[in-house]
Amino acid sequence: MIFDPAWEAIHADRHWGSWPDEDLVRFVGRNYFRFHARHHFDFLDLGCGAGGNARFLATEGFSVTGIDGSKSAIERCFNWSTSKSKRWMVAPQFLVGDITKLPPREFDCIIDICSIQHLSRDDRKIAVEAAADALKPKGRMFAKMLHFASHGDLGAPDEPKAATVTSAEIHRIYSAFDFALFNTQYQRAHPRLGGVKQTIKHYLIEAVKR
Numbered sequence: 007m008i009f010d011p012a013w014e015a016i017h018a019d020r021h022w023g024s025w026p027d028e029d030l031v032r033f034v035g036r037n038y039f040r041f042h043a044r045h046h047f048d049f050l051d052l053g054c055g056a057g058g059n060a061r062f063l064a065t066e067g068f069s070v071t072g073i074d075g076s077k078s079a080i081e082r083c084f085n086w087s088t089s090k091s092k093r094w095m096v097a098p099q100f101l102v103g104d105i106t107k108l109p110p111r112e113f114d115c116i117i118d119i120c121s122i123q124h125l126s127r128d129d130r131k132i133a134v135e136a137a138a139d140a141l142k143p144k145g146r147m148f149a150k151m152l153h154f155a156s157h158g159d160l161g162a163p164d165e166p167k168a169a170t171v172t173s174a175e176i177h178r179i180y181s182a183f184d185f186a187l188f189n190t191q192y193q194r195a196h197p198r199l200g201g202v203k204q205t206i207k208h209y210l211i212e213a214v215k216r
């Protein structure tokens with residue numbers, strides 16, 4: 007797999023993904039906020055970018071590893087997690103790496119917030135299989151991917167295009183999981199495209215390893 011250098015250029019130049027995804031916040035709240043010893047619960051964040059989602063999980067007391075191909079993104083996450091004001095039960099870990107080749111560890115939950123969608127069709131399947139291998143038995147995966155009706159993310163010209171997915175592809179790549187599919191949709195005025203209005207639609211995937 008070849009990491010698209012456009013991501014490094016983006017992360018070196020601006021903050022992308024510094025805030026947690028609202029659908030992830032709801033998923034974590036519904037499923038895991040009742041846990042007391044949260045630091046015993048291991049999350050892996052695939053394509054963590056500047057770390058908005060990993061920061062949310064770590065701040066809520068969970069144990070988190072974030073992986074991204076961009077050195078600048080990981081440096082930003084690392085600087086945040088090692089700043090003097092932080093006191094961790096388990097310090098978050100951030101790794102420069104490829105999301106189709108995961109660390110040899112077993113996680114309780116793996117999240118993919120709009121990262122795997124940017125890989126080739128073949129690599130999307132490899133990445134989800136790698137995630138299944140890196141989960142404990144009955145481990146969970148929460149993912150967000152662009153819905154085919156979204157016509158791509160229609161980002162600015164210097165941004166990598168995301169492929170949209172169909173439910174048939176999700177069934178193909180998630181064959182090691184039982185899962186439920188949901189849709190979300192919102193409108194945005196893209197600031198870097200002169201405020202052009204876009205409708206963005208995603209699949210949310212809540213999956214349990216068989």
Ligand SMILES: C[S@@+](CC[C@H](N)C(=O)[O-])C[C@H]1O[C@@H](n2cnc3c(N)ncnc32)[C@H](O)[C@@H]1O
Pocket residue numbers: 007008009010013014022023024027052053054055056058059073074075076079103104105106118119120121124125
């Ligand atoms: C759309 S951004 C999403 C970032 C983050 N998950 C968020 O919600 O803000 C996609 C991320 O995937 C990373 N990425 C793309 N291909 C990758 C690969 N093969 N291995 C590791 N990271 C990758 C990019 O560097 C980028 O940070």
